[in-house]
Amino acid sequence: MASKDKTKSSTQSKLTDFGPQVTEPNASTSKEASSAKERADTHAETSEAPGATSSPTDPMYLFKEEILGEIRKMGSEFSGRFDNVMQAIAEAQKKMTECTERMDDAEIRLSAVEDNNSGLKTEVERLGKRNKQLEEKMVDLETRSRLNNLRLVNLPEGAEGPDACAFLESWLPEVLDTTLNRNPLALERGHRVGPKRDADAPPRTVVMRFLDYRQKDMVSRAARMKKEILYKNQRVRFYNDVATEAHKQRKQVDTVRQQLRQLGLRHGIIPPATLVLTHRETTHRFTTAAEAQSFITRIQQDK
Template sequence: MSGGVVTRGRERRDQQNGQNSKTIEQKRDEEQVQHAEANSLALTMRSGLEAISKEIRDLKTEMKKDLTTLKEQVTEDVKSEINDLKREMYQQLSANTKTLQAQGSRIAEAEGRIAETETWNMEVKDALCKSLKQQQMLQDKLTDIEGRSRRNNIRIFGIPEDKEGDSAPKYLHQLLTTELSLPPNVNLQIQRAHRALAQKPNINSPPRSMIVHFLEFTVKEMVLKKAWQKKIVVEGRPLIFDHDYATEVVQKRKAYNGIKKLLKEKGIRFQTPLTKMRIPGTTDRSSTDPHKKQHAMPWQRVGERREGTARSAKEKLQEFERITQDSE
C-alpha cells in the first residue's frame, strides 16, 4: 500500500517535472521567438533609420545645392542691381555736374554783366547828376532872363473884371494918374496892359490880375513906390501893386506866405526881395542863400566827380540810341 502511494507520488512528481520542463521549453521557445522578432524589428528599424538618414543626407545635399544656386543667383541679381544703380547714379551725377557747370558759367556771366551794369549805372548817375546840375543852372539863367524881361512890368491885383473897358492902357493911365496924384503932363509911357492869361473867373471869384508894361524902368519904379505909399480902392476893393515875377519866383515866394502872415500878426517888419526874406535884426538867410549847406542826393556819390565817367556814359547812351534807331 505504501509502495503504491510512493509510486503514484513519483509519477505525479514526474508528471509535474515533465510539465515544468515543457513549460520551460515553451518559455524558452517563446523567448527565442520574441528575441528573433526583436532582432528582426531592430533590423527593420535600423534599415528604416538608415534609409531615413540617407534621405536626410540626400535632402541636405539637394538643399545645399539649391541654396548654393540661390545664393549665386541672388548674388548675381544684387550685383546687377547695384551695377545698374551705380550706372544710374553716375549718369545722374554726370548730368548734375554738367548742369552745375552750366549754371556756374551762367552765374559768372551774370556777375560780369551785373558788374558792368553797376559800373554803367554809376556812370549814368554821374552823368545824370551833371545833367541835372547843368539843367538847374540853365533853369536859373532862364528864370533870370524871364525876370529881366518882366522888370518893367507891374502886376495889379483887385481891379474888377471888365473895368478896363476896350482899352486897358488908357484905363490904367487914367487910374494911376488920378489915384497916385501924378502931374497931368507926366507921360507914363504904358506900352502894353492886359489881364493875366487865365480863364475868366466866375462872378463871386477874385478877378484876374492886370499886367502893365512901362517903357522905362524908372517910371515903373516911381509908380510902384507911390502905389505902396498910398492905399488905392476901386469899387470898395483895395488894389495891390507888386512886381511881375516869373512863375518859378512866384512859387518860391508862396513858400513864405505862412511866415509873412505870422510876422504881420506879431507886428514884425520884413522885406521879401525877389526869392528872399529879410527880417531886420536877424542873421537868417534865404532859402536860395549860396552859403547854405549842400546835401547830396541819396543815390549821389560823395566826392569829386570824374569827367571821364560822364563822357563814357554819354557815349554809351548815344551808342544805345543809335542801335535802337538802326533796329527800328
C-alpha cells in the same frame, strides 16, 4: 547539473575579463534598424544636396518657385525705380550745372553794372547840380524880363474898357495922386490874364508893361506909400510881376513874412525869391522858408 554549472562559470569568466556585457539583439532586429538608418541618411543627403531637384508636383517645390518669382518681380520693380531715381538725379545735376553757369554769368554782368553805375552816379550828380543852376538862371532871366511889369489885382472885369493901356495911363496918375504932366505914363501893353470867368468869380489879374522902368518903379513906390487904393469903393492891389517858379517860391514864405510883420522886423524879397530881413542892424538872407522859420524861432526864444 554539471551543464548548468558550466554555463554559469563561462558567464562569470566573461564578466571578469571584459566587464558587464549586454545581451546582443537578434539578427532580424539589427537589419531593420540599419535599413531605417540608411533610408534617413539617403533622404537627408537628397534634401541637403545643392544640386538636388524636386518634382514639379511637390508642394515645397511650388512654394520655392513662388518665392523666387516674387523676389524676381521685386528686383525688377526696384531696378525700374532705381533707374528713374538715377535719371532724376542726372536731370537735377544738369539743372544745377546750368544754374551755376547762369550765376557766374550774372555775377560778371552785375560786376560790370556796378562799375558802370559808379561812373553814372557821379555823372548824374554833376548833371543834377548843373540842371539846378540852369533852372535858377532861367528863373532869374524870366524875372528880369518882367521887371517893367506890374500886376493889378481885384480890378472889376470890364473896368478897363476896350483899351486897357489908355485906361491905365489916365487912371493911375489920378488914383495915385502923382503929377506926370512933364513925363506922362507910357504903357507898352495891358491885358487880363487867363480866360474869361463867370460873373460870380473873382476878377482876373491885369498885367501892365511900361516902356520905361523908371515909370514902373515910380508907380510901384507911389502905390506902397498910399497903402490903400480904391476903384469905385473896391480895393485893388499892385504887385511886381515875376516868373511862375519864383511866385511859387515866394508863396512858401508867406507865413514867415506874416510872423515877421508881427515881430516888427523889416524884410523884403530880392528877385527871384530870396527873403531878406534886418535884425539888430544885421541883414540876413534866406532862400528857403525852413531856414527863415528856424531863424525866427531863435529870435522868439531870445526874447
